[in-house]
Amino acid sequence: MIIIGAKGHAKEVFDVLTIDAPDSFYFFDNVSADLEDSLFSYPILKTTEQARSQLKKNPDFILGLGNPFSRNKVYNLFLEYNGNPVSAIAKNAVVSKSAVLGKGLNIMPFAFVSADTFIGNGVLINAYASIHHDCKIGEFAEISPGAKVLGNCEIGAFTTIGANATILPKLKVGKNVTIGAGAVITKDIEDNAVVIGVPGKIIKYNVPKI
Ligand SMILES: CC(C)(COP(=O)(O)OP(=O)(O)OC[C@H]1O[C@@H](n2cnc3c(N)ncnc32)[C@H](O)[C@@H]1OP(=O)(O)O)[C@@H](O)C(=O)NCCC(=O)NCCS
Incomplete structure (x- = not known):
């Protein structure tokens, strides 16, 4: 191993x-x-x-x-x-039986992965992060410690959600997006955006890589 x-x-x-x-x-x-x-x-x-x-x-x-x-x-x-x-899945993480899990995941201590979620290959869900019902997390996305992705959201591949950020329900966050620590996302976010603040505002764009 x-x-x-x-x-x-x-x-x-x-x-x-x-x-x-x-x-x-x-x-x-x-x-x-x-x-x-x-x-x-x-x-x-x-x-x-x-x-x-x-x-x-x-x-x-x-x-x-x-x-x-x-x-x-x-x-x-x-x-x-x-x-x-x-996959490395912490013993004390709570992962719904109805979650569809990809390969090569990291689901770290105290994380919560709720019902009817889809978690793509290579996703990292860090300590105390929560992915609520019916969310879809694209491959290799990074959900940082304490981040909350509320119900029915879609997070694009290779996107990073910063520590303690909150994505409000039913939103779509694009691919290769960076959400800053502590941000609260209230609207859909386009691919490659870098977003900070409450409510979240785009400050710049990542170089498109995918
Ligand atoms: C958003 C982020 C990606 C920006 O990083 P960056 O491109 O290097 O930007 P800078 O540090 O140069 O900051 C640019 C400006 O945004 C501000 N800023 C940076 N991050 C911020 C945040 N999360 N919330 C509010 N303001 C922030 C800075 O104070 C700076 O403001 P100024 O221009 O008035 O001085 C980064 O700060 C961040 O929050 N990353 C998430 C880190 C994280 O959660 N990691 C988890 C690891 S497990």
């Missing part, structure tokens, strides 16, 4: 895992220059060759990065290496 990442979010993901065979456990980070050789006594793989060889022994991997585009990049790479994306 490999956790992708060896920094802050990877540490948090590590804590929500319950692994039966810790001897075969690794972190992977091929971009950071400032890493030790191990984290929590488990080796850090630093090259794609090492990761590829480990995936041949055990194809399971878990995302441990926060940024949607970084998550997607390594997810796709590991799929090419015949890896198998596994």
Whole structure:
């Protein structure tokens, strides 16, 4: 089993895992220059060759990065290496039986995923965030700690909802959007927008990447 990442979010993901065979456990980070050789006594793989060889022994991997585009990049790479994306779901998260869950999710402690929701592949729902009934969360979106997506909303792929932000019911937030921490979104938001404040206002646009 490999956790992708060896920094802050990877540490948090590590804590929500319950692994039966810790001897075969690794972190992977091929971009950071400032890493030790191990984290929590488990080796850090630093090259794609090492990761590829480990995936041949055990194809399971878990995302441990926060940024949607970084998550997607390594997810796709590991799929090419015949890896198998596994979800990390905290024991104390509440996930409805009627939620449709994609692959490779991070659902962190105290998160709430309500009824008839659809959660795309690679989504991160961070600690204390809540996704209410009938919401659809696009692939690799990042729902930050304490954010609330109220009922019947649609959040686009690769969008980040900042910590403690609130998306009011029945709204559509586009792709590659950044919602600032603490914002309250009261209207639909177009693709690539960066939004802050209460009520949320667009201050600029992200470079379109998808
Ligand atoms: C919205 C955000 C993306 C803007 O980041 P940025 O592009 O680097 O913008 P800056 O920090 O240069 O701020 C631009 C202006 O917006 C203000 N601002 C930034 N974030 C704000 C926020 N969340 N709410 C209100 N105002 C905010 C700044 O004070 C600054 O104002 P000024 O021009 O009057 O000085 C960022 O501040 C943010 O809120 N990110 C979410 C972080 C988060 O929740 N992370 C979770 C990790 S688990």
